[in-house]
Amino acid sequence: MDVEQARTSQLRNIAEATATPLDEWYARVEAQRAQGMRHGQLVAWLKSEHGLTHGNANALVHAAAAASSTDAAPADLVAEQYAGGKAEMRPVYDRLVEVAQSLGGDVEVAPKKTSVSLRRSKQFAVLTPASRTRIDVGLNLGDAPADGRVEQTSGMCTHRVRVASVAEVDAELEALLRAAYDRA
Known part of the structure; x- marks a missing residue:
């Protein structure tokens, strides 16, 4: 399994374990980012407010940023x-x-x-x-x-x-x- 496959699998597992679609997670993260939260703060927020592990929270913040940055040229x-x-x-x-x-x-x-x-x-x-x-x-x-x-x-x-x-x-x-x- 290459790195991209592992990342995709991790994100799929987050969505399944939380019963929350990735698009919804991305929207939540980006809403907090729009209010001024930075990467580390977003990770801490996901851990404290949503019970995610550090690795899953970090992966989700990175994926949300990548998803939002590819919406436009x-x-x-x-x-x-x-x-x-x-x-x-x-x-x-x-x-x-x-x-x-x-x-x-x-x-x-x-x-x-x-x-x-x-x-x-x-x-x-x-x-x-x-x-x-x-x-x-x-x-x-x-x-x-x-x-x-x-x-x-x-x-x-x-x-x-x-x-x-x-x-x-x-x-x-x-x-x-x-x-x-x-x-x-």
Whole structure:
């Protein structure tokens, strides 16, 4: 049995054991994600509120994210993120992607439903349109200190920089993206 078959079998077993279809689980997970829960919080929620084991909760969160990210083409996902009131932030997003891609030919830009992952061998940054006036740039910088505009966070990204304009995509932010890229 290969990895994909094992994953499919695990998800089928979750649905059977809980008598809840996977689509319903995915909807529940995505509803919590839309309220701001991150991966680890979603896993903890599934364990505490629904009695799932850690492995099953983790698999379900990953599967829900994959299911929601494949509903539309990548360009459509980005267009949806920067539609309506967030449209003015699209040039900021475009500049951030341009800077990320200049770091090396191995940068993968992977749009999801509510954010865009920047990956190399692993994710090094996440671009999230947080509001009509701001994009949050999540960075994987390990135990680097937070100072100035760099905030310490928890979860997959260890740091965050809030960016409100193209001008704020400056040499300091480019250096931070480079540091995160180099760690990936």
